Amino acid sequence: MSKIFISYRRDDSAAYAGRLYDRLVSHFGRGHVFMDIDQIEPGEVFDQVIKDKLAAVQVAVVLIGERWLDIADASGQRRLDNPDDWVRLEITALLERNIRVIPVLVGAATMPKSTQLPECMIPLTRRHALEIASHPRFHTDADKLIKALEKIVDALPLGPPQIPEKPEKPEKPEKPGFLRFAVIAGVIGIVLIAGGYLIVMPPKTIPIQSVDPVVEQTAEAARAETYPTQELIAKQPQQATHSPIAQPVTEQLKVSVIEPKMVRIPPGKLMMGSPKTEVGRNNDEGPQHEVSIAYEFEIGQYEVTFDEYDAFAKYTQRILPHDQGWGRGRRPVINVSFDDAQAYVRWLSDQTGKSYRLPTEAEWEYAARAGTQTRYWWGYDIGENNANCYGCGSGWDGTQTEPVGSFKANAFELYDTAGNVREWTQDCWHGNYQNAPQDGSAWLEKNGGDCTRRVVRGGSWYGNPRGLRSAVRGGDGTGVADVLLGFRISRDF
Numbered sequence: 001m002s003k004i005f006i007s008y009r010r011d012d013s014a015a016y017a018g019r020l021y022d023r024l025v026s027h028f029g030r031g032h033v034f035m036d037i038d039q040i041e042p043g044e045v046f047d048q049v050i051k052d053k054l055a056a057v058q059v060a061v062v063l064i065g066e067r068w069l070d071i072a073d074a075s076g077q078r079r080l081d082n083p084d085d086w087v088r089l090e091i092t093a094l095l096e097r098n099i100r101v102i103p104v105l106v107g108a109a110t111m112p113k114s115t116q117l118p119e120c121m122i123p124l125t126r127r128h129a130l131e132i133a134s135h136p137r138f139h140t141d142a143d144k145l146i147k148a149l150e151k152i153v154d155a156l157p158l159g160p161p162q163i164p165e166k167p168e169k170p171e172k173p174e175k176p177g178f179l180r181f182a183v184i185a186g187v188i189g190i191v192l193i194a195g196g197y198l199i200v201m202p203p204k205t206i207p208i209q210s211v212d213p214v215v216e217q218t219a220e221a222a223r224a225e226t227y228p229t230q231e232l233i234a235k236q237p238q239q240a241t242h243s244p245i246a247q248p249v250t251e252q253l254k255v256s257v258i259e260p261k262m263v264r265i266p267p268g269k270l271m272m273g274s275p276k277t278e279v280g281r282n283n284d285e286g287p288q289h290e291v292s293i294a295y296e297f298e299i300g301q302y303e304v305t306f307d308e309y310d311a312f313a314k315y316t317q318r319i320l321p322h323d324q325g326w327g328r329g330r331r332p333v334i335n336v337s338f339d340d341a342q343a344y345v346r347w348l349s350d351q352t353g354k355s356y357r358l359p360t361e362a363e364w365e366y367a368a369r370a371g372t373q374t375r376y377w378w379g380y381d382i383g384e385n386n387a388n389c390y391g392c393g394s395g396w397d398g399t400q401t402e403p404v405g406s407f408k409a410n411a412f413e414l415y416d417t418a419g420n421v422r423e424w425t426q427d428c429w430h431g432n433y434q435n436a437p438q439d440g441s442a443w444l445e446k447n448g449g450d451c452t453r454r455v456v457r458g459g460s461w462y463g464n465p466r467g468l469r470s471a472v473r474g475g476d477g478t479g480v481a482d483v484l485l486g487f488r489i490s491r492d493f
Contacts, residue, residue, distance in 0.1 A: 080117065299488060331404070336485060341358060428455075
């Protein structure tokens with residue numbers, strides 16, 4: 001029975017809702033947290049399910065963003081003024097039950113005044129609010145909320161449960177249930193000392209998403225690899241080269257340069273992004289636009305592996321990135337930041353005399369699609385055993401990375417452009433493609449680019465199938481390094 005209810009409006013705070021949901025689930029367990037579509041099964045009457053949950057929960061978290069008050073419907077009427085608005089109905093029902101309702105202000109939002117709300121919602125203004133800021137304060141603020149919820153919610157298993165040792169070979173993951181946990185950190189309860197904080201990483205429960213949005217308040221878009229999974233580890237902005245778990249290399253080692261295998265990509269055109277009709281589409285995937293790449297370039301046939309990256313780390317006396325106990329060798333390197341990836345390509349260029357770099361976002365999508373315009377490069381449906389993600393039908397699903405090249409290649413002979421690890425690109429983060437370059441070049445500061453964040457593409461072993469679509473994009477801080485992030489490289493010639 002769910003005991004924590006998350007109320008939010010998709011057009012206002014979906015990204016925060018998805019991230020917060022992940023944090024709460026990782027701490028309390030999936031069975032104790034409800035957020036609309038995530039736990040509504042196919043064929044169920046969604047409004048009845050939500051009503052049942054509202055009647056049973058012990059505490060509600062109401063996310064209020066900057067646009068929460070003023071979002072209007074197609075007729076121009078403010079949604080909160082519509083008696084049938086779901087957010088209004090949710091909050092009213094919760095307040096009438098006289099349970100704890102916690103307003104959570106996200107971004108730069110302020111608490112609404114009583115004069116700004118319908119009469120039935122005015123009691124919300126008398127509830128003490130918490131604030132959750134964006135990165136890098138998100139985790140600290142979320143921890144405050146979790147502590148508050150611990151005092152309210154009774155009979156929840158707050159400690160990390162024990163799980164059996166991982167088998168030597170990946171096994172088919174069990175279907176999700178209340179106690180189905182992904183192996184995220186190698187050992188549950190691994191302790192990190194990062195940024196002066198003692199962080200205990202709990203296990204994370206992972207739901208399979210199998211339905212499309214049917215109500216306004218769905219977090220699916222936010223949780224399909226746009227940011228969602230940054231909460232997989234309680235990371236602080238850091239250089240992966242300073243990983244507190246890894247062992248330092250204390251002396252210069254003579255190692256051979258291992259050049260990643262490259263594939264030459266021909267010139268061509270791309271309809272970049274997704275059409276408005278694509279199932280699971282996020283707003284940052286548009287407007288769809290034509291990109292003309294008039295030059296040849298090379299891109300890594302595989303994601304950069306531990307073998308390749310470790311040669312660089314040892315040569316430059318860097319701390320080796322942690323492999324989470326999954327193995328190194330031909331697995332994609334993880335726990336590397338954008339800054340680490342940039343250092344790697346500079347070193348590789350210096351050692352070989354070749355012009356290595358990260359791919360631009362347009363180059364990445366062009367190469368990943370390999371001439372297709374379907375949701376995935378292999379078609380419109382996820383199918384089975386086409387990639388490594390949670391719900392992709394492979395033996396690694398939702399548990400760990402797979403050795404690169406374990407699945408079939410696309411038409412350009414590239415492997416793992418969908419799933420396994422998310423991949424850094426050169427581009428600075430923009431919230432949509434308005435005024436994006438149309439020649440394949442990297443989009444940097446121009447037109448409001450945020451270069452403290454860089455675009456990541458491709459989905460991961462931990463994400464759901466929607467996050468593997470060819471058009472899905474996200475952005476992470478340049479110093480962020482986690483178990484979902486890796487990269488592949490490009491080369492000019």
